[in-house]
Amino acid sequence: MSTQLQTAANHDETIAALAKAGRAAQRHLARLDGPAKEAALRSAAAALRAHMPRILEANARDIAAGETNGLTPAMLDRLRLDEKRLESIASAVEAVASLPDPVGQVIDRNTAPAGMELSRVRIPIGLIGIIYESRPNVTADAAALCLRSGNAVLLRGGSEAVNSNRAIHAALAEGLAAAGVPAEAVQLLPTQDREAVGAMLRAAGLIDMIVPRGGKGLVERVQNDARVPVLAHLDGICHTYVHSSADPAMATTLALNAKMRRTGICGAMETLLLDANFPASGQVVGALLDAGCELRGDARAQAIDPRIGRASANDWDTEYLDAVLSVAVVDGLDAALDHIERHSSGHTDAILTSDADVAERFLAEVDSAIVMVNASTQFADGGEFGLGAEIGIATGRLHARGPVALEGLTTYKWQVRGHGEARA
Numbered sequence: 001m002s003t004q005l006q007t008a009a010n011h012d013e014t015i016a017a018l019a020k021a022g023r024a025a026q027r028h029l030a031r032l033d034g035p036a037k038e039a040a041l042r043s044a045a046a047a048l049r050a051h052m053p054r055i056l057e058a059n060a061r062d063i064a065a066g067e068t069n070g071l072t073p074a075m076l077d078r079l080r081l082d083e084k085r086l087e088s089i090a091s092a093v094e095a096v097a098s099l100p101d102p103v104g105q106v107i108d109r110n111t112a113p114a115g116m117e118l119s120r121v122r123i124p125i126g127l128i129g130i131i132y133e134s135r136p137n138v139t140a141d142a143a144a145l146c147l148r149s150g151n152a153v154l155l156r157g158g159s160e161a162v163n164s165n166r167a168i169h170a171a172l173a174e175g176l177a178a179a180g181v182p183a184e185a186v187q188l189l190p191t192q193d194r195e196a197v198g199a200m201l202r203a204a205g206l207i208d209m210i211v212p213r214g215g216k217g218l219v220e221r222v223q224n225d226a227r228v229p230v231l232a233h234l235d236g237i238c239h240t241y242v243h244s245s246a247d248p249a250m251a252t253t254l255a256l257n258a259k260m261r262r263t264g265i266c267g268a269m270e271t272l273l274l275d276a277n278f279p280a281s282g283q284v285v286g287a288l289l290d291a292g293c294e295l296r297g298d299a300r301a302q303a304i305d306p307r308i309g310r311a312s313a314n315d316w317d318t319e320y321l322d323a324v325l326s327v328a329v330v331d332g333l334d335a336a337l338d339h340i341e342r343h344s345s346g347h348t349d350a351i352l353t354s355d356a357d358v359a360e361r362f363l364a365e366v367d368s369a370i371v372m373v374n375a376s377t378q379f380a381d382g383g384e385f386g387l388g389a390e391i392g393i394a395t396g397r398l399h400a401r402g403p404v405a406l407e408g409l410t411t412y413k414w415q416v417r418g419h420g421e422a423r424a
């Protein structure tokens, strides 16, 4: 056997062992009622607070390594913890603990034509694998959401955050165990080897669902290896289309907010589509340029302001995650819809318009997880949608789309209560 095959086999074994332990812990969780899961999460939050010095020391090692390895200031900021951030991570775990337990909720009830009573009841998905970027808060958020919804979780965070994640995970596991919940309900992969990500994706029958949260490299891996159902949380190539009827002041404010509020998040606008008949395009692009954004446009966009550079074909499919924006001029709604269909990643797309019919067509015809009218794409967030927290933004077409929180981490079963009915 070649070394590469041996390595793959080893990773498959490791994942199988973790999955077995996770599945056993999940069966334990399934027997717990809402208050017991709430108590376990409060205990986990208390452990995070109790271990604050150890977690911050681990994070300082990640930050030092990140600085040595030349991480960008934006990445370092996502990685960095301090007492205040750690306190808000612990508070977020408590906030998830306070959310209503989704398990056992009756989605709907009906009577079958033959007379039996039918109900659809929410149940956990089972064991969920989550692969995510170097943001330590995701370790606690994802663990809390999974546990509250009765799922066990296998976590694989970004390599730059490995020490922080291990310290946070150790605290969570200690808190859960103190409340009588098996620590294996929340497990962290013991290796950062990317082959182990492949093994997670191949673990059909062991892991019930994988959430990959990341960009292009991860997408490719998922496409090559996934045999487990995938709830993709992938890149955000988000558009804002400024219709001819848009209010110029609103268009200027929202274009600036959608791009510049935080350029590094997946809900940031990456392409601005300006209608050829919108009269205030100069004002909108001027505001973006004055705010320090680099604009790359097609020939018609370049004619609006000489500071706009020339876009290449790649720009329309690029997630900059930076103060860079592609700009195209389009001839009406249909041309905007065509552009979005070709280039959107299915995350979040918005229209700015005062024409209600145009707005409704956009809402109906754009097939993205989140479609907005007259709002900033930066609102793509579970907290902003009132869901308490989020695993992230699901960009695919499966049962949960957009911000995924407790409900998105459940499936359902049919419960049938008969009175002796036999089928003819």
Ligand SMILES: NC(=O)C1=CN([C@@H]2O[C@H](COP(=O)(O)OP(=O)(O)OC[C@H]3O[C@@H](n4cnc5c(N)ncnc54)[C@H](OP(=O)(O)O)[C@@H]3O)[C@@H](O)[C@H]2O)C=CC1
Residues within 6 Å of the ligand: 131, 132, 133, 134, 156, 157, 158, 159, 160, 192, 194, 195, 197, 198, 213, 214, 215, 216, 217, 218, 219, 221, 233, 234, 235, 236, 265, 266, 319, 391, 392, 393, 394, 395
């Ligand atoms: N839809 C959503 O909810 C969200 C989407 N994102 C997207 O994430 C991206 C930015 O995050 P970034 O830090 O660059 O994330 P990356 O995609 O680089 O990394 C995310 C995770 O995937 C792993 N990974 C990446 N490539 C591979 C591979 N080929 N094989 C195995 N594992 C892999 C990383 O591991 P390793 O540590 O080894 O690099 C990391 O754990 C953007 O595209 C953004 O839109 C971010 C947050 C939320």
Ligand SMILES: N[C@@H](CCC(=O)OP(=O)(O)O)C(=O)O
Residues within 6 Å of the ligand: 078, 133, 135, 264, 265, 266, 267, 378, 379, 380, 381, 382, 392
């Ligand atoms: N949905 C979240 C952001 C998620 C996200 O993009 O995370 P990251 O790329 O790690 O900064 C928000 O709007 O704050």
